Amino acid sequence: MSKDASARRVLILTAVEAEREAVRRGLQGAAGFDVELAGVGPVAAAVNATKLLAKADGQYGLVVIAGIAGGFSGQAEVGSLVVSSEIIAADLGAETLEGFRSLDELGFGSARVPVDPALVARVTEALHIGGLPVTAGPVLTLSTVTGTAASEAELTARVPGAAAEGMEGYGVAYAAHDFGLPVLEVRAISNAVGPRDRSAWRIKDALLALEAASARLAEVL
Numbered sequence: 001m002s003k004d005a006s007a008r009r010v011l012i013l014t015a016v017e018a019e020r021e022a023v024r025r026g027l028q029g030a031a032g033f034d035v036e037l038a039g040v041g042p043v044a045a046a047v048n049a050t051k052l053l054a055k056a057d058g059q060y061g062l063v064v065i066a067g068i069a070g071g072f073s074g075q076a077e078v079g080s081l082v083v084s085s086e087i088i089a090a091d092l093g094a095e096t097l098e099g100f101r102s103l104d105e106l107g108f109g110s111a112r113v114p115v116d117p118a119l120v121a122r123v124t125e126a127l128h129i130g131g132l133p134v135t136a137g138p139v140l141t142l143s144t145v146t147g148t149a150a151s152e153a154e155l156t157a158r159v160p161g162a163a164a165e166g167m168e169g170y171g172v173a174y175a176a177h178d179f180g181l182p183v184l185e186v187r188a189i190s191n192a193v194g195p196r197d198r199s200a201w202r203i204k205d206a207l208l209a210l211e212a213a214s215a216r217l218a219e220v221l
């Protein structure tokens with residue numbers, strides 16, 4: 001049976017176990033939260049989110065995608081946090097001789113899932129008050145991690161203000177939207193988007209930031 005919205009639980013999804021552990025450490029067993037694995041990439045994330053939501057029988061009132069991510073230069077630096085103002089499947093569309101055309105432009109639906117501005121403001125403010133460096137902005141979902149300056153420039157031109165990129169957001173957001181649930185993406189920046197240099201990824205720092213953010217989420221969601 002469906003529950004009253006105010007009594008509903010929060011489902012937090014991460015791509016990998018290390019992220020799930022960081023979120024769980026931050027939550028410190030707070031009541032009302034479940035932290036589950038989405039898997040890596042938008043397809044695994046959509047399938048796993050759908051399975052969890054179908055099994056949950058209306059007990060969730062909010063879905064959160066949490067994890068590490070690449071940050072766009074000038075928007076989100078390594079070690080900082082990003083709260084999604086919008087979740088965008090940035091490579092879902094068609095390449096044409098005139099440039100990339102999104103799903104929206106092609107007339108096949110939308111590659112963008114909106115996020116409740118009041119929720120974005122509440123979470124961003126809570127992280128800020130907690131002393132954590134945070135910015136709110138569009139979070140891109142890509143099946144292929146950006147690895148060149150040219151691709152980075154193309155994305156920032158196409159999505160002004162893009163703050164971060166991950167690989168699961170749109171998949172989870174699409175599933176949540178399909179179940180009529182609000183969704184939010186919270187990312188801790190482990191690396192700069194651009195020329196690939198895996199040795200420069202600061203995964204430990206990002207996981208610590210994710211843990212600190214999760215402690216605040218336990219208070220504000």
Ligand SMILES: O=C(O)c1cccc(C(=O)CC[C@H]2O[C@@H](n3cnc4c(=O)[nH]cnc43)[C@H](O)[C@@H]2O)c1
Nearest residue numbers: 015016018019040068069070145146165166167168
């Ligand atoms: O190697 C480790 O210890 C480790 C610990 C936690 C997470 C990882 C990952 O590799 C997670 C992959 C996950 O991270 C997101 N991500 C991170 N940086 C980017 C990026 O620049 N562009 C797109 N996605 C990024 C993504 O959501 C992956 O699922 C490793």
